[in-house]
Amino acid sequence: MLDYDDEADVYDRTRGGQARADAAAAALSGLLPSRSVILDLAIGTGIVAAGLETLGHRVVGVDLSTGMLRHAVRRLPGRVTRADATALPVSSDCVEAVTALWLLHLLDNAEPVMVEVARVLRPGGLFLTTADKRSADRLAAAAPAGSPVAQDNCARLTVLGVRHNLQLTAATSFVGHGQARPGGVDPVYPVLAFRRAVGRG
Ligand SMILES: C[S@@+](CC[C@H](N)C(=O)[O-])C[C@H]1O[C@@H](n2cnc3c(N)ncnc32)[C@H](O)[C@@H]1O
Structure with missing residues (x-):
């Protein structure tokens, strides 16, 4: 890493700035009830979280990174902390x-x-995550498929979800503005939504 x-x-x-963050925030927001209260894991510099706040959440x-959190705390004062997901x-x-x-x-x-x-x-709560990031990057760059199966592989996450009471319920995507490799196009990144079952399995 x-x-x-x-x-x-x-x-x-270097990650598409505001355009990438706004596209990601809009995709997430489209899968969330209005005015959701969200716990963002790996909030990074907070650029996507700030976009979600602009959309009413x-x-x-x-x-984990104090360097990234130094930026996030400016965007969300008092609402970020160092912790492992x-x-x-x-x-x-x-x-x-x-x-x-x-x-x-x-x-x-x-x-x-x-x-x-x-x-x-909470029961019925939502988990939204990006999936298949490296596959999306490779497709956009017309590069050969890689191996092994990534940890954010859609099928793997679906199986893990079933195992842990998180049911795959929806999906969307966003354009990774500014993420094109030379000669390629901007990747389109999948986002999956899982709903926590009401009873513990
Ligand atoms: C590619 S950045 C994504 C940041 C942000 N989500 C975004 O889209 O702009 C990955 C982030 O994951 C954080 N990270 C990696 N492992 C983590 C863990 N186990 N718990 C919490 N954060 C972690 C890194 O410090 C880094 O800020």
Whole structure:
């Protein structure tokens, strides 16, 4: 994984800036009830979270990188903290919506995050995550398919969801403005929505 403390000061401008963030926020928002209260995992610099706030949602967030959080705290003062997405400082069964944008593909194993999301979500709560990021990047660059199966693979997340009481209920996508490789086009990134079952499995 990249060192996001080193990346923090250039992150926004090298990841499509406001255009990418606004497209991502609009996609997430389209799958959420209006005025949702959201826990954003891997909030990064907070650029997407700020977009969600502009759309009427209320966001709190966690990230592992203090460098990234230094930017996020300016956008969401008092509402971000350093924490691991696999050990959230949050009570069980209380969160309305959890988002994770461009997190799961970075991990060696997405399952501990799914377990933690299922724990903190209230019954009927939503988990929104990007999926198949590297496949989307390769398709946009017309590059050959890679292996092995990524942690944010749609089929893998669906299976993990079934295992942990999170049912795949919807999907959307957003254009990764500014993310085209030389000779390629801007990738289109899938976003999946899982709903926590009302009873524990
Ligand atoms: C590609 S950035 C995405 C940031 C933001 N979601 C966005 O779309 O702009 C990945 C972020 O995940 C964070 N991260 C990686 N592993 C994490 C973990 N286990 N718990 C919390 N944050 C993590 C990194 O510090 C980094 O800020």
